[in-house]
Amino acid sequence: MKFFITGANGFIGSYLTRYLLQCKHEVTAHSRNFLADIRKELNGAIFIEGDILSEDFAKIKCDADVVVHLAASNDILSKNVSKGIELSAVGTVNALKFAANNNIPKFIFFSTLQVYGTELSGIYDETSPVKPENDYAMNHLFGEMYTEMYSRKSGLKTLVARPSNIYGRFLSTQVNRWTLVPGCFIKEAAEKNSITLLSSGKQNRNFISLEQLGYYTEMVSKTMSKAFDIVNFVSDNYHTISDTAILTKEIFKSDLGKEVELHIKSEQPVQSKTFSFSHSKLEEYGISLTQTKEVTLTTEIRNILQLLLQDKSAIQS
Numbered sequence: 001m002k003f004f005i006t007g008a009n010g011f012i013g014s015y016l017t018r019y020l021l022q023c024k025h026e027v028t029a030h031s032r033n034f035l036a037d038i039r040k041e042l043n044g045a046i047f048i049e050g051d052i053l054s055e056d057f058a059k060i061k062c063d064a065d066v067v068v069h070l071a072a073s074n075d076i077l078s079k080n081v082s083k084g085i086e087l088s089a090v091g092t093v094n095a096l097k098f099a100a101n102n103n104i105p106k107f108i109f110f111s112t113l114q115v116y117g118t119e120l121s122g123i124y125d126e127t128s129p130v131k132p133e134n135d136y137a138m139n140h141l142f143g144e145m146y147t148e149m150y151s152r153k154s155g156l157k158t159l160v161a162r163p164s165n166i167y168g169r170f171l172s173t174q175v176n177r178w179t180l181v182p183g184c185f186i187k188e189a190a191e192k193n194s195i196t197l198l199s200s201g202k203q204n205r206n207f208i209s210l211e212q213l214g215y216y217t218e219m220v221s222k223t224m225s226k227a228f229d230i231v232n233f234v235s236d237n238y239h240t241i242s243d244t245a246i247l248t249k250e251i252f253k254s255d256l257g258k259e260v261e262l263h264i265k266s267e268q269p270v271q272s273k274t275f276s277f278s279h280s281k282l283e284e285y286g287i288s289l290t291q292t293k294e295v296t297l298t299t300e301i302r303n304i305l306q307l308l309l310q311d312k313s314a315i316q317s
Helices: 011-022 036-041 081-101 135-154 183-192 210-223 241-256 280-284 297-310
Strands: 002-006 026-031 046-049 066-069 106-110 122-124 157-163 165-167 194-197 204-209 228-233 238-240 261-264 275-277
Touching (some): 002 011, 002 081, 011 026, 011 210, 066 081, 066 210, 081 135, 106 135, 106 210, 135 157, 135 228, 157 210, 165 210, 183 194, 183 297, 204 210, 204 275, 210 228, 228 280, 238 241, 241 261, 241 297
Parallel strands (some): 002 026, 002 066, 026 046, 106 157, 122 275, 157 228, 165 204, 194 261
Antiparallel strands (some): 204 238
16 A cells, blocks of 8 residues: 655654555655654655645645545644644645545544543543543644545545554654653653652553554555544553553663662542443454554563663763
8 A cells, every 4th residue: 555644753653654664565754854863764765845734735746545644733732722723723634635636545634532531431432522621632623623524525535543642662762752651751760760750640541552553554544444434543451650650660670770769749649540442443444452462561661761772862861
């Protein structure tokens, strides 16, 4: 298959591009610019640099089967309300126009599981009501709504992917996503011999690896046939924030012989909320949750740690 990926210089986009290349697909990677490290890792991709907010973006000519749109607002950019909305809304419209102009039949928009809320409780599936509680979630809802509208207006087959907490080894230490768990814990432990939790850490989370995300994306790209659909990209791995911090601490001890102090700054929340997600929609797309079982939080914490140790300049002394 031929893929066109926006946001291909980022944490998810760069890994997804490499994953698809390794699966022998053709990939055109788009971003405002590409790090030298990323270009090296994505050997074999076609690179296009440019601003997705420009009117010229929709005029780019490209032969592809699927557009995977990842250039939406992350949690950092979303703190700037106007820029966050602009990228998630205008950027997504431009990506949809690009797909329509090039007669690319399939379009996948990457949203977030946070559209259901921040602290979840109960059982969820793709029909559960959305209850965004922050600008990051709202920005992705704008993108979702435009995606659904274009499926009606232009005949595009579109799909919204809502991934849970994504983790995995960065392709470069210069990919600035060190706010994500467990990367933030690993970096603080490497720099300060400590991990700080501003809460009790009892918040429960569903975690999906970059490897799973790549596999899910490839599978839905092959099998998507509806005019519009939503799929929760989730796993069967649930961990609390504190458990993830403790695991990081234990790996530093076992692998490096390094003692890391864990500082918990709050007693809130007092209890963990329990939630789960149905896997029925994933099964409809032929996705097996055990396909990438060799990739776990433990393996990826070790991989991220090794990346940091290899690039000493990424660790502030």
